[in-house]
Amino acid sequence: MIGKLKGTVDEIGEDHVLVDVHGVCYLAFCSGRTLSKLNAGEAVTLFIETYVREDQLKLFGFASALEREWFRLLQSVQGVGSKVSLAILSTLTPSDLANAIALQDKTAISRAPGVGPKVAVRILTELKNKAPAFAGEAMGTIGLKQELGEGVASAPVADAVSALSNLGYSRDQAANAVAAALKTAGENPDSAKLIRLGLKELAR
Structure with a gap:
C-alpha cells in the first residue's frame, strides 16, 4: 500500500x-x-x-493529509464515488467543505460538477456530525455554524449573523465574524455588541 x-x-x-x-x-x-x-x-x-x-x-x-481524509469521508456517503469526491474537492477547500456542511449549505455543495440536489442533501445529512473533526483550521467556528445550520443558535448570535448578511456579507463570512466576536464579547453579549464587533472583524 x-x-x-x-x-x-x-x-x-x-x-x-x-x-x-x-x-x-x-x-x-x-x-x-x-x-x-x-x-x-x-x-x-x-x-x-x-x-x-x-x-x-x-x-x-x-x-494535504486533510484533503485525503475528506476524499475518504465523502465516499462514505451513498452514491458518492471517487470521481464525485474529486469534483467536490476541486470546487471547495477542506475548510469550505466543512463550513458548507456545518451551515447545511446545499448550494455550495451543488456547485461541484456532477453533484445534484439529492446527492448534496445526502452529503449534508450524513456528514453533519463528522464535519468538526475534519474542519482543519476552521474547527473553531464549526460548532457555531452547526448551531446556525440546525436553527438552534442563540437569538443574539442568529440576529447578528442575519444583520451582517443583510449588509451584503455572505453567511459564511458573517458566521466567521460573529464567531470571532464571541471570543472578546464577554458573557451573554447582545446582538448589537456582536454586530459591532463582527463589523470590526470584517474590516480587518
Missing part, C-alpha cells in the same frame, strides 16, 4: 499527474485544486490513497 509519494513532477494531465520517483513514474489522479499547485520539473510530495480492484490499481494524490 502506497501512503505518500515524494519525487519530481514529470507530467501534468487534465485529471492526473505523473510523479517520477527515482526513475519510476507513478500516475496519481488528483483534484483540480491539487493539480493547480504543481509545476512540471519541481519536487512534490503527495498524500496517496490506493485503490486496488480485481482488474486495476489506482492512485489518488492529495496536497
